[in-house]
Amino acid sequence: MKQLFSFKNLKYSACVVALFGVIQLLISLNIFDDYYQITIATICINIILAVSLNLIAGFTGQFSLGHAGFMSIGAYACALITLNINSNYSFFLGIFVGAILSALLGFVIGIPTLRLKGDYLAIATLGMAEIIKIIAQNLEFTGGAAGLSDIPQYTNWVWLFFFTAGTVVVIKNFINSSHGRACVSIREDEIASEVMGINTTKYKVLAFVIGAFFAGIAGALYSTYFYVINPGLFGFLKSVDILVIVVIGGMGSIRGSIIASILLAIVSTYLQDFPEIRMILYSLILVVVMLAREFIKTKKINLDILNIKKYIKTNGAR
C-alpha cells in the first residue's frame, strides 16, 4: 500500500491531474475552441489506438496490420447501441460492449493467426481487417457502405481524457507487471521465453485481446464523437496510420506513441493549409522522418562501436 502513494506515483498522478486542469481551463476560457477540441479528440483517440497497438506490436513483437478492424468493431457496437437504446447509460454500455466484442474478436482471431510470425502475421491480420470491412459493407444493420450516421455525440473532452489516461495507465501498469514482462520476453526471444516457463501462446493472445479491447474503446469514442462511421474508414490505410504513429514514436515506447500522436495531429492541422499538395507533403515527411531516424540511429551505433573499441583498449584485448 505504501508504494501506491510513493513519490513517483504521486508525481505522475499530479502531472496527469495538472494536464487535465490546464487543458480544461484553456477550453473553458475558449482559448481551445471547437477546432482545437476536435484536434484534441483526434489526438486522444490516436493515443489509445497507438498505445494499444504498441502493446501488440512494440512490446509483444507481434506485427499486426489489422488494428483498424478492432477499432471498427468498437465503433459499430457503440454506434448501434447509442442509436437504438435511448438512455443515459447507453454511451457507457456502448463503450463497454464495443470493447468486449472487440476483445472477443481479438481472442477468436488471435488463437489461429498468432501461430504465424512476422510478415505472415501482418498479412493475415490485414486480411482479417479487410474481411471485417467487407462484412460491414454488406450487412443491413451496419448500414452497408453508407455506414451509420447521426450518432449522438456523447463523447466530450472529459471522457476522452478519462479513457486516454486510463488506457495509458492500465497498459503501462500491465507492461510493468509480471504478465507484461512475459509479453516482452516473447518479443525478445520466443523460444527462450517458453523455456523460462512462459505460455507464449497465452500471452500473445492476451496482448492481442487487451490491444483489441482498447482499440474497441477508441472506436467507440470515435463513433460517438464524429457522428458518422462507415466501413471505408476502417480500411488498410487506417491500420497503417496507427502503425505509423507507433513506429515514429518508437516500438515499445508508450511515451513515444503519445508524443507521436500529438506531433502527427499538429502536422496534420498545418497541412490543412496546403490542400492541393497535402498528401504529397505528408508522404514526403513520412519518408524523410523514417530515413532521418535511421540516420541518427546508425550514428549512435557508430558511437557505440567507438565505445567498444575504447573498452577493448582500456581493458586489453582478450
Next chain:
Amino acid sequence: MFSVKRLSLILVVIMLAATMFTACSQSSNTNSNEINVGLNYELSGAGATYGQDTVDGIMMAIDEINAAGGVLGKKINPIKQDNKTDPAEATSITTKLATKENVVAILGPATSGATKASIPVAVKNKVPLITGSATADDITVDAKGVKEYGYRICFNDSFQGTVMANFALKNMNAKSAVVLMDSSSDYGKGLAKNFRETFTKAGGTIVEDEAFIKGDKDFSAVLTKIKDKNFDILLISGYYNEAGLIIKQAKDMGINKPILGGDGFDSPDLAKLAGNSALSNVFFSTHYSLLDKDATVVKFMDEFKKKYNKDSNAFNALGYDLGYFIADAIKRANSEDPTKIKEAIDATEGFKGVTGKFSIDENHNPVKTAVVIELKDGAQVSALKIEP
C-alpha cells in the same frame, strides 16, 4: 532516462507554443474586402475524383463572379481545404472554416459520409453548408427532422431511384431487371435500394442482385453469370468510372439489354470508357440535357472546356451551380451574416443554374426536373423531362 523526460517536456512546450501561434495567426486573416466561402472537399483519398471535379466547377464560377465585380461589392474568397474523404477530417475542417476562417457558408463535401459528419458542426456553428453531390436521403432530413443548416442542390437517391424505376416500368414496359450496384458507395446502394423498392412494388421482379466496389475493373465474372438470364433491363447503380467499363464489357459479351443508370453516368468519360459504339440503348437520369441547347448550359460547357481543356461532367456542373447559388443567396440576403444567408437559401425560388431551374423545399432539397437521357452511339438522342 532523465534526458528523454526533459526532451519530451521541451517537445510539449514547443507544441503548445506552436498551437498558440496558429491560434493567433489565423484569427487575423479576415479581410473586410472579401467574403470568405469555405470549400470542404475530397481532394485526396477515395473520393478525390468527385471532390476535385466539383472544386473545378466552383472555382470557375467564383472566378467569373469575381471578374464581374463580386457580390455586395466584395470579392468572394474561396478557402479550399482537403478532407481526405475522411469524415473525422471533414468535421475538423468544417469546424476550422466555421470558427477560424469566418466563412459565411461552406460548400461541400462531395461524398455523403463526409457531408453527414460535417452537417452537425455546421448546425452547431450556424453556418449554412451546401453539398452538390451527397445524395443519401438522410443528408438534409432524417427521423429527427430537417438539418437546420444542411442543404443540397442535387437529387436525392429516392427521387432518382423512383424516376428510373418508373421509367423502366412505364416507358420501357420492363417486367424484370438485373441490379448491379456499387456496394462501396452509399450513392450506389441508395439508388439501387430505391429502384428495387419502386420496381418490385409495381410488380416487377429483380432477377439478379449483384455488386462491385469502386476501383473494380474486371466485371466479366458477374456479366458471364447474368448473360444467359432472362431480364428486360440492367440497372447499373454507380458512377461512370465503373459503369463505363461495365457497359463496355457487357456489350462485348453480347448483352444487348437496355442499360439504366443515374446521374453518376453523366460524364464525358463514360463514352471514353465504354467506347461510342457500346453506348447505345443506355438510359440515365440527370439534371440537364445537351439537346436543350440552353444558353447557360452551352456557355458553361464552352467556357469550362476553354478553362480546363476537358469536357465537363455532372460534378463540374453541380460545382459551378454551387458557386453561383451561394453568390445568389449572399446577394439576396444582402448581408454577410450566415444566418441571414441561410434564410435567403430557404427562400430560394426558381434559381437558374446549369443543372436546371430549382427552388429549395422545406426539406432543404432542390425541387428540380430530372431528365432521362437516351444514348445512342455515345451521343444523346432523346431527353424526357420528369417533374418531381
Next chain:
Amino acid sequence: MEQFVQQLINGLSLGSIYALIALGYTMVYGIVKLINFAHGDIFMVGAYVGFVSITYFNMGFFPALLIAMLFCAVLGVVIEKVAYKPLRNASRITALITAIGVSLLLEYVVMFFAKAGVRTYPENVLPNLEMTILGVRITFTQVCIFAVTIALVILLQFIVHKTRVGKAMRAVSMDKDAAQLMGINVNNTISVTFAIGSALAGAAGILVGVYYNSIDPLMGIIPGLKAFVAAVFGGIGIIPGAMIGGFSIGAVETMVSGYGSSLYKDAVAFAILILVLIVKPSGLLGKNTREKV
C-alpha cells in the same frame, strides 16, 4: 460447363495481371525481405506512362510496353537507392512504413499532375478481335495478356536460373553477407532485382490500361494488395509460387462472383489466404523452415 470454362478464362486473364504484379513483390521480398507496398503504385505509374506514350506520342502497343517497362525499371531503382537502401539494416517495420510513404508519394504526385479522374486508353490499341470456341468467348486482348505474362515469366525464370545475374540474385537472397564475401556486388544485384520487378509491374500497368481501358492514380492500391496476397499465397520469394498465387486469386475471385455473391469476392480471397497461412504458413510452394535452437 460452358459458363464454367468462360469463368475460368475470365479468371485467368485477371490472374495474369495479379501474377505479373505478384512477381515483382515476391522477387523484392525474396532478396531484401521488404514488403514493398509501393509496388502497386509502380504498376499505376506504368499504366500512366503507357497512356502518355500511346495517346500523346501515338506509339503502338509494343513500343509503349517497352517504354513503360523501362521507365518503371528506372523508377524502381531510384526508389530503392533513395528510400530503401539506407534502411537495409533498419528494422523491417521501419522499411515497411517507408515503403508506404513512397506509395502515398507516388499516388499523390501522379494525382497532382494528372488529376484524380480516370483516364482512358484509346480504343483499338490492340486489334479488337475475338473468337468463340464451343460457346466460350476469348478476346485477342485476353490472349495477349496471357501470352505476355507467360512470356515474361519464362524470361524471368531464364534470367534467375541461367544467367550470372540470376545466380547472384539467388545467392543474395539466401545470404547477403556470404554473397558479398564471394565477390558478388550485392548493391547492383538488389538494384537489378528492383529493376526487373518494377518493369514487370509496369508491363502489368499497361496491360490493364489496354484491357480495361481505364486508369486512375489510386488504381494500384487494390491490385497491389491482392498481388501481395497472391505472392504470400503461393509462397513468398518463390517465382512460380507468385504465378500460381496470381492465377489462383484471379480464379477464386471470378468463381466467387460467378457462382456465389460478388459482394464477398474479396472477403473470400482473404479468408482463403488466412486459411492457407494457418495450414501452411510458408504458402503453397514454400518450404517450412525451422529455427535453430
Next chain:
Amino acid sequence: MPLLSVKNLTKSFGGLTAVSNANLTLNKGELVGLIGPNGAGKTTVFNLLTGVYVPSSGSIELSVGDNVRKINGLKPYNITRLGISRTFQNIRLFKDLTVLDNVRIAMHQNVKYGLISSFFRLPSYYREEQEVIKKAESLLEIFKLDTKKNELSRNLPYGEQRRLEIARALATNPSLLLLDEPAAGMNPNETAELTDLIDWIRKEFNLTILLIEHDMSLVMKICERLYVLDYGMIIAEGKPEEIKTNKRVIEAYLGEEVPHA
C-alpha cells in the same frame, strides 16, 4: 527413484535421425555430463527434454514430488513448471531487457497475482513484485551481477552473459538444470571459476545437473557420471575415468577432437 528417466528416446527430422533410442537416467543430486563430438545430437537431447522438440518416440519421465510424470509431448513452459530448466548453447538472453528483468521473467510462474491486479496495481501486485525483486537480487548477488542489474543484458561481457543465463535458469526454481556448453568461449580462469560456481549451486539449490560441455577439464573435474553421444546414439555411460579409456568413445572422437584430459 530416479529424477529423470529417458527410455528409447528417438527424434527424426524428415529422413535424418538426430537422436535414436537414447536411454538416460539421472538420480537426484547427481551432476552428469553429456558429451560427444559436434553434431552428435546433444543439444537435440536438451531440446527434447525441455519440450522445444516433440520426440518421435520414446518416453521421458520426471519425478515431481512423489509422483512420476510423463513429460514427453508437453509444452516447454509446462515442463519448466515441473522443474526442468536450461541454458542455451548460443546464449539466448532477452537482450534488450535489463539483467534484473531477465531474471524476473523467469520467475513468472511463481507470481500469483492476476491480470486485474496488474492493470490497477492492487496491493497483491506490490507485495509480490517486491518479493520477486528481492529474490531476483539475491540470485544476481550469487552470480556477482547485482551491481549490473539495471544494465541491458546485451551490454554485458560474454562471460557475464553466460552467468546471467544460468541465473535466469535458476530463477525458474528447477529440480533439474540443463547446461548447454556453459564454458564455451571462456578463458581458463573463467572456466575454473564457473566450475566452482556450478558445483556450489548444485549443493546450495539442491539441484540435479545435466551438462553438455566440450571443455574436458571441466567435465572430468565435476561430473560424477558421463553419457557419450555419437550420431544420435548413446555409445557409452559411466564414471569419467571409465569413459576416458573407453575404446568406442576414443574412436568417436578420433578425427574430430581427442579429449584432452
